[in-house]
Amino acid sequence: MAAAAPAAAARPGAALAAALVALAALTGCGSAGSDAPAASGPDIVVRDATVRIPANPDVAAGYLTMENKGGTGDTLTGAETDAAEEVQMHDTREEDGAMTMVEQQEVPIGAGETVEFSTGGLHLMLMDPADLEVGDTVALTLRFAESGTVETEAAVVDPMDGSDGSDGHGHHDHHDHHDRRSG
Numbered sequence: 001m002a003a004a005a006p007a008a009a010a011r012p013g014a015a016l017a018a019a020l021v022a023l024a025a026l027t028g029c030g031s032a033g034s035d036a037p038a039a040s041g042p043d044i045v046v047r048d049a050t051v052r053i054p055a056n057p058d059v060a061a062g063y064l065t066m067e068n069k070g071g072t073g074d075t076l077t078g079a080e081t082d083a084a085e086e087v088q089m090h091d092t093r094e095e096d097g098a099m100t101m102v103e104q105q106e107v108p109i110g111a112g113e114t115v116e117f118s119t120g121g122l123h124l125m126l127m128d129p130a131d132l133e134v135g136d137t138v139a140l141t142l143r144f145a146e147s148g149t150v151e152t153e154a155a156v157v158d159p160m161d162g163s164d165g166s167d168g169h170g171h172h173d174h175h176d177h178h179d180r181r182s183g
């Protein structure tokens with residue numbers, strides 16, 4: 001009679017162990033698994049997206065921060081929004097003391113890296129943007145080689161309203177550049 005008790009107790013214990021093994025297999029989180037590194041892909045988080053109200057209606061600059069919390073790298077390959085005809089990715093380079101912008105086809109982001117799109121560096125260029133007003137939000141879709149599309153909402157801000165006044169010159173550089181390109 002006394003032997004029945006341990007046997008009965010062992011069954012739920014075994015079931016729990018089996019469930020834990022199954023859970024580990026499902027989530028790929030088993031630390032003992034030989035394939036653990038490969039199971040952790042890129043994990044892209046986008047935050048702090050803003051779009052500047054353009055002084056020139058032909059083009060608006062967009063900024064954001066993207067972070068890859070995953071275990072492998074990824075590559076931003078493009079962006080789009082309903083609020084503009086086209087979204088380009090630009091980097092800003094200084095050549096002989098003059099700032100110029102270079103269109104980028106790809107922006108890599110390594111595992112654990114944070115890449116900032118900010119004034120004087122990488123930025124999104126919204127070509128032919130819709131009418132934008134402070135307080136609006138613009139839905140941006142970012143395309144990544146591995147992660148597919150990542151959606152974010154960009155707040156429309158006015159660079160001239162004082163909160164970002166120091167960026168005024170970079171903003172004008174954009175317009176000069178694009179005015180030349182578009183004739």
Ligand SMILES: [Cu+2]
Nearest residue numbers: 090101125174
């Ligand atoms: Cu630009």
